[in-house]
Amino acid sequence: EAGVVQSPRYKIIEKKQPVAFWCNPISGHNTLYWYLQNLGQGPELLIRYENEEAVDDSQLPKDRFSAERLKGVDSTLKIQPAELGDSAVYLCASSQTSSFGELFFGEGSRLTVL
Amino acid sequence: GQQLNQSPQSMFIQEGEDVSMNCTSSSIFNTWLWYKQDPGEGPVLLIALYKAGELTSNGRLTAQFGITRKDSFLNISASIPSDVGIYFCAGQKIQGAQKLVFGQGTRLTINP
Numbered sequence: 001e002a003g004v005v006q007s008p009r010y011k012i013i014e015k016k017q018p019v020a021f022w023c024n025p026i027s028g029h030n031t032l033y034w035y036l037q038n039l040g041q042g043p044e045l046l047i048r049y050e051n052e053e054a055v056d057d058s059q060l061p062k063d064r065f066s067a068e069r070l071k072g073v074d075s076t077l078k079i080q081p082a083e084l085g086d087s088a089v090y091l092c093a094s095s096q097t098s099s100f101g102e103l104f105f106g107e108g109s110r111l112t113v114l
Numbered sequence: 115g116q117q118l119n120q121s122p123q124s125m126f127i128q129e130g131e132d133v134s135m136n137c138t139s140s141s142i143f144n145t146w147l148w149y150k151q152d153p154g155e156g157p158v159l160l161i162a163l164y165k166a167g168e169l170t171s172n173g174r175l176t177a178q179f180g181i182t183r184k185d186s187f188l189n190i191s192a193s194i195p196s197d198v199g200i201y202f203c204a205g206q207k208i209q210g211a212q213k214l215v216f217g218q219g220t221r222l223t224i225n226p
Contacts, residue, residue, distance in 0.1 A: 040219075042118075042204075042217050042218050043216050044216070100206070101162065101206040101214045103214065105156025107154065
């Protein structure tokens with residue numbers, strides 16, 4: 001069974017440019033998460049989807065970040081415009097249920113903003 | 115921000131030694147989980163704990179859900195080189211937002 005697939009693995013952009021990350025969760029997993037992981041830190045939740053509905057986006061900086069999961073399967077996270085402080089790893093995860101914390105993570109997309 | 119405090123932040127041990135790390139919080143959690151992250155990879159679930167006082171093993175790993183619901187412990191017995199990595203605790207509350215909160219990690223380095 002395929003795991004959570006993310007792309008791109010690495011992205012280097014200049015500040016003020018836009019960037020987008022894509023995630024395909026494990027088949028059958030209704031819950032999808034985007035996490036931000038800064039160097040030396042644990043993951044921090046940006047947004048959680050139950051099917052196509054964003055049920056927790058309280059930590060998403062909505063002035064520059066947006067996300068969508070139109071058909072309740074794959075998802076896109078966008079940053080526009082990117083800032084130097086956005087350099088981090090963006091992790092996507094999925095689960096069969098949001099109740100118990102058993103998440104399956106992708107390999108992450110490492111963003112470097114110059 | 116982070117609500118979970120992990121200690122130690124890093125460990126340097128000899129192969130074959132046992133390892134202990136813990137995670138504490140000022141809040142009560144109903145689920146505690148331990149994840150391991152290798153360089154360039156996403157975290158992988160090691161052990162999940164659902165009941166206060168629960169002790170669960172997964173091979174050489176043993177984790178406990180603290181009786182106060184505010185802490186958890188992870189032990190690794192007879193460490194081997196592939197145990198190297200960063201270990202994260204995570205807690206989830208049922209009341210309110212079902213958000214999984216991660217600690218800042220314990221980095222384990224093993225000298226062969």
